[in-house]
Amino acid sequence: MNDEMIQSFVRIVGKENIKYSKAQLLAYSYDATANFQSKPDLVISPKNTEEIVEIVKLCSKEHIPIISRGSGTNLAAGTVPTQGGVVLLFNRMNEMIELDEENLTITVQPGMITLDLSTYVEANGLFYPPDPSSMKISTIGGNVSENSGGLRGLKYGVTKDYVRALTVVLPNGSVLKTGGKLAKDVAGYDLTSLLVGSEGTLGIITEITLKLIPLPVYKKTGIAYFNSLEDAARTVSSIIANKIIPVTLEFMDRGTIGAVEDFMNIGLPRDAEAMLLMEQDGDVELVQKDIQKMIEIAVAEGATSTSIAASPEEADVLKTGRRVALSALARKRPTTILEDATVPRSEIAKMVRAIQEIAIKHDVQISTFGHAGDGNLHPTCLTDVRNKEEMIRVEHALAEIFEVAIQLGGTITGEHGVGEMKAPYLEWKLGESGINLMKQIKQSIDPLNIMNPGKIFAKETKTRLVIHNG
Amino acid sequence: MVSELQQRMQDSFREHVDEEYIMDCMRCGFCLPACPTYLATNQDETHSPRGRIALMKAMRDGDVVWDGSVADAFDMCLGCRACEPACPAGVQYGALIEETRVAIQHAKPQGMKEKVMRKTAFDGLFADQNKMATTIKLVQFYQKSGLQTVTRKIGFLNLFPPFMKEMEGVLPAIEKKKERVSSLKPKTTKVAFFTGCLMDTLFQETNRKTIKLLEWLGAEVIIPREQQCCGALHGHSGELEKGLRNAKINVDAFDSNEFDYIVNNAGGCGAFLSEYEKHLQENSKYAEKANQFSQKLIDISSLFIKLGMNARLKEMRSEDVAIVTYQDSCHLRNVNKIFLEPRSLLMDAPGFEYKELIDAGSCCGSAGIYNLLQPEMARRILI
Numbered sequence: 001m002n003d004e005m006i007q008s009f010v011r012i013v014g015k016e017n018i019k020y021s022k023a024q025l026l027a028y029s030y031d032a033t034a035n036f037q038s039k040p041d042l043v044i045s046p047k048n049t050e051e052i053v054e055i056v057k058l059c060s061k062e063h064i065p066i067i068s069r070g071s072g073t074n075l076a077a078g079t080v081p082t083q084g085g086v087v088l089l090f091n092r093m094n095e096m097i098e099l100d101e102e103n104l105t106i107t108v109q110p111g112m113i114t115l116d117l118s119t120y121v122e123a124n125g126l127f128y129p130p131d132p133s134s135m136k137i138s139t140i141g142g143n144v145s146e147n148s149g150g151l152r153g154l155k156y157g158v159t160k161d162y163v164r165a166l167t168v169v170l171p172n173g174s175v176l177k178t179g180g181k182l183a184k185d186v187a188g189y190d191l192t193s194l195l196v197g198s199e200g201t202l203g204i205i206t207e208i209t210l211k212l213i214p215l216p217v218y219k220k221t222g223i224a225y226f227n228s229l230e231d232a233a234r235t236v237s238s239i240i241a242n243k244i245i246p247v248t249l250e251f252m253d254r255g256t257i258g259a260v261e262d263f264m265n266i267g268l269p270r271d272a273e274a275m276l277l278m279e280q281d282g283d284v285e286l287v288q289k290d291i292q293k294m295i296e297i298a299v300a301e302g303a304t305s306t307s308i309a310a311s312p313e314e315a316d317v318l319k320t321g322r323r324v325a326l327s328a329l330a331r332k333r334p335t336t337i338l339e340d341a342t343v344p345r346s347e348i349a350k351m352v353r354a355i356q357e358i359a360i361k362h363d364v365q366i367s368t369f370g371h372a373g374d375g376n377l378h379p380t381c382l383t384d385v386r387n388k389e390e391m392i393r394v395e396h397a398l399a400e401i402f403e404v405a406i407q408l409g410g411t412i413t414g415e416h417g418v419g420e421m422k423a424p425y426l427e428w429k430l431g432e433s434g435i436n437l438m439k440q441i442k443q444s445i446d447p448l449n450i451m452n453p454g455k456i457f458a459k460e461t462k463t464r465l466v467i468h469n470g
Numbered sequence: 471m472v473s474e475l476q477q478r479m480q481d482s483f484r485e486h487v488d489e490e491y492i493m494d495c496m497r498c499g500f501c502l503p504a505c506p507t508y509l510a511t512n513q514d515e516t517h518s519p520r521g522r523i524a525l526m527k528a529m530r531d532g533d534v535v536w537d538g539s540v541a542d543a544f545d546m547c548l549g550c551r552a553c554e555p556a557c558p559a560g561v562q563y564g565a566l567i568e569e570t571r572v573a574i575q576h577a578k579p580q581g582m583k584e585k586v587m588r589k590t591a592f593d594g595l596f597a598d599q600n601k602m603a604t605t606i607k608l609v610q611f612y613q614k615s616g617l618q619t620v621t622r623k624i625g626f627l628n629l630f631p632p633f634m635k636e637m638e639g640v641l642p643a644i645e646k647k648k649e650r651v652s653s654l655k656p657k658t659t660k661v662a663f664f665t666g667c668l669m670d671t672l673f674q675e676t677n678r679k680t681i682k683l684l685e686w687l688g689a690e691v692i693i694p695r696e697q698q699c700c701g702a703l704h705g706h707s708g709e710l711e712k713g714l715r716n717a718k719i720n721v722d723a724f725d726s727n728e729f730d731y732i733v734n735n736a737g738g739c740g741a742f743l744s745e746y747e748k749h750l751q752e753n754s755k756y757a758e759k760a761n762q763f764s765q766k767l768i769d770i771s772s773l774f775i776k777l778g779m780n781a782r783l784k785e786m787r788s789e790d791v792a793i794v795t796y797q798d799s800c801h802l803r804n805v806n807k808i809f810l811e812p813r814s815l816l817m818d819a820p821g822f823e824y825k826e827l828i829d830a831g832s833c834c835g836s837a838g839i840y841n842l843l844q845p846e847m848a849r850r851i852l853i
Contacts, residue, residue: 022534026524
């Protein structure tokens with residue numbers, strides 16, 4: 001980018017809010033996705049919606065790509081500036097604007113850290129349930145743009161279930177306000193929902209109003225180990241069929257259990273094929289009844305060992321394995337690729353079994369853990385990006401996992417987003433009419449394709465695999 | 471066209487910075503909220519562990535041109551290693567930043583002034599306890615002669631940036647050096663005391679009292695005479711080889727079956743001392759001795775507890791007259807994982823009510839000689 005252009009941006013935000021040293025451009029060239037890297041031309045920290053309007057107008061005039069970036073924890077290359085351009089940061093737009101206890105909403109700027117928001121509302125006896133694993137550093141703006149999930153999705157849903165209103169700067173520089181502090185609002189198309197999860201491809205979100213709920217008073221944790229995947233999967237189905245919706249129902253396969261043991265040596269049964277971690281929250285009596293019932297179901301379905309935590313400290317011990325699952329796996333090999341193929345919960349056993357077979361077939365290392373209750377699995381591929389031959393096998397294995405997930409009625413991504421990494425597979429899920437409609441929406445809102453170009457839509461769709469698997 | 475300096479830097483990064491360590495980083499960003507410089511710069515990724523590791527990789531791969539901004543990113547790191555406990559992938563960041571500093575030191579053209587400064591510091595002061603003692607005597611003279619008072623009065627330091635004035639203001643009053651060996655009568659536990667170069671001079675009072683407490687708890691304290699600065703300051707400044715020279719001297723100095731423990735009372739020294747084993751593992755002459763050294767090494771709080779200090783403190787009941795808190799030493803907490811021990815002693819100490827400090831683990835910004843090299847950032851982290 002030439003000096004004159006940089007000066008134009010400086011006039012909008014001031015020179016102390018612009019970064020373009022060699023080190024800075026490199027430091028904003030990646031996110032948490034392996035194997036994707038590309039430097040931006042400029043990194044800008046605007047202060048408010050008005051400054052963003054000016055930035056968008058300038059970028060629109062000059063056809064400069066704009067990439068909104070929270071803390072760069074995206075797992076699908078959604079915030080990598082693969083076509084250069086301007087990276088927009090929200091580190092100066094991270095304030096809480098209003099906590100409305102009458103309407104049970106909170107209005108914040110997009111740069112607020114998810115954990116800070118969560119801690120703040122809980123101090124006021126309220127609850128914001130979405131809890132992506134990266135919440136200590138992820139921003140609410142990033143969560144909304146990716147429609148992030150978390151461990152509590154089964155009972156409480158995901159980010160989109162909590163977004164009530166948005167302020168957005170559109171690519172033409174106009175400011176759109178959607179929704180309101182309303183539980184009911186059917187005035188025209190639901191633009192709020194369209195923008196949630198749009199990965200920065202339709203506009204720049206500058207203000208967010210979220211729904212809150214009362215903070216549950218009590219929580220209890222149990223755990224069960226199984227000798228077969230099918231026993232664990234039947235337990236999940238049976239719990240739901242018994243009209244219990246636990247707050248979390250987490251799963252780890254044998255490979256993950258082994259990795260946790262290698263890492264922490266906390267006495268998990270290495271020979272178990274599956275682990276289910278169950279948690280319920282709410283009123284004391286109901287929680288105790290539910291957790292008891294869930295363990296009974298697990299035993300009836302063949303659990304080889306079970307346990308209920310008697311105290312919050314014991315609950316922490318039970319949760320250790322699941323909490324460190326990713327860390328334990330990540331230490332095995334130089335590169336960790338965390339996927340999020342998702343299936344209807346009735347198909348979990350088939351999906352996990354298929355993943356194990358695919359890993360053997362392509363001679364790659366994949367272990368699976370995830371959110372069994374909502375069918376959102378994390379097949380985690382351990383590899384080394386420097387080994388080109390192995391990376392080809394990894395790509396084939398992942399493509400097959402996507403294909404099987406779709407065949408089972410699932411999706412290629414449950415909570416990470418499409419970004420650039422999964423764009424070549426999106427059409428597999430949407431079909432031709434689905435992808436065409438989405439492209440038309442993108443085209444009509446962002447005709448110059450300056451909003452996070454290259455994300456969601458690929459130049460070319462991968463050839464669909466023909467496999468017969470389950 | 472790649473400049474000569476660029477090529478030299480890239481080669482040096484390739485030679486010194488371990489690619490496997492770099493590859494351990496999966497760029498998840500979980501280190502960011504733990505990093506004091508990331509927070510002090512209002513979330514500048516350049517000043518985060520993830521950013522620095524990306525820059526190390528880019529230097530190796532030739533993806534970034536070496537310039538002041540890249541140097542700055544590495545220089546700004548405090549080396550507090552708060553990122554290590556936060557890292558899910560177990561990245562050995564401390565090793566990486568040490569290796570990076572070695573790489574830079576080897577390839578960087580040095581100005582005359584810096585050369586002299588480094589030579590004085592790392593080959594002189596911090597390599598030779600006698601020279602350190604002499605220098606400290608000068609500081610003592612400055613303080614005792616009245617020159618300090620005069621300097622302060624005439625506002626001489628007002629001519630310098632504000633940080634320098636502040637630092638002069640916090641110079642501890644230095645005691646006259648006391649006799650070193652202090653064994654009283656035969657005791658059960660024998661403890662070899664690592665004095666530390668600055669602790670033994672600027673903070674001599676603290677060492678004296680540490681020894682007194684050890685003796686109160688029934689230990690016999692021995693101070694091996696040949697010991698030198700632990701070498702951490704060299705290691706953290708890209709002079710690891712010189713740091714290891716000191717390591718070997720110390721391993722030899724403490725090589726005796728006579729001691730049950732080797733104790734130190736400075737977190738930064740303790741962390742580097744505990745890594746002697748790692749650094750010397752491939753040295754056939756020193757691997758075994760370094761291993762012995764590490765086995766016996768213990769921090770002062772843990773040793774106090776082993777010697778039964780909690781019970782002794784509890785016996786001395788008295789009314790709570792003050793509230794105390796504790797701010798962790800970065801390296802003691804992040805590297806040696808000592809968290810509960812100092813707190814447990816303070817909780818049992820008579821006359822105090824212990825209250826946990828919010829963010830007790832966040833770096834104070836001092837970081838060895840960082841506050842001298844990067845005074846502006848040190849200030850921002852402190853406040």
